[in-house]
Amino acid sequence: MICKKRTMPNELKALISLDKRLPNNNDKKHAVQKKLLICQAGYNGELEYDAHINEFQPDYPHAILHDLYLQHAGAYFQIDSLVITPSSITIVEVKNHKDKTVIKANPTQFIRIFQNGDRKPMRNPYTEIDRKIHLLKNWLDNRGIQIPIEGILTFAHTNELAIEHPSPEMKTMFTYEAPSHFRSLPVNEHILDGHAIYNLAHALLEHHKDYNPFPLADLYDINPADIAPGVICPACDRLGMKWGREKWNCPSCGHTGKTEHQQTVQDWFMLIKPKMTNRDFRYFTQLNNRNVARGLLAKSGLQLIGERKAAHYVVMKDKSPTH
Ligand SMILES: [Zn+2]
Incomplete structure (x- = not known):
């Protein structure tokens, strides 16, 4: 059963907003659009994986958690998808890029071959997955859980993939092959029963923290x-709605x-800074009336801190600005 569904990552939401608000002649526009395409492709690949893994419905107890961001001993690690069965845990890494990828063994090398024929070595995802296995193992050790952890690397089917012999050290497959891989996993030893799997999934959910790259102006060194x-x-995606007769037009x-x-308020917190004054609100919504601004802010689900000149709004604790 799916214990944690995937939602659009904060970084992608923020990049979509930033792209809409950054003029074409800004010197960071190209970098932002490039990153936006990479994030969007990554997310699409993960959604494709999720659609396939829905087919995996074994009759033994299990749990599937998508997009976990955990911390162990000061180190953060992100897991695209995690599958827990009674005898093992699998960390799934999902890759999606449209270029051809060649995987060579001895030593392991990942090479991307671009459409124009250029070849570029890419970071070895096996090393990344090994790091995550190591950190998750320590995280579980801390909670007295000892269970084999394996990693698999999956590619969205839009990728062109060439694995050269001898076969690489880690299972590598297309996302549509993942359900049959999981069905073929032997479940002999029952290290975790249904109750333990439920408790573990719950503990992982409790320790998950949404990755927060805000504000993007700082991250990309853009002048707000x-x-x-x-x-x-x-409706038309254009900037410049005007307030009149108690509504936006x-x-x-x-x-x-x-x-x-x-959405404009969310954009402010994602892009500009983690607090917003009445003046900030009026600037960013291009609204002149201070009292109308106060009324709209009061109904925005934000928390008011301070009084008079020091008054400002922040996102409620435990609430992401994008939820
Ligand atoms: Zn419109």
């Missing part, structure tokens, strides 16, 4: 003044609504 303010119309397509500023 270069990020275009304004309320984006959800789009001068481009005529769409109206009362809650369109909420």
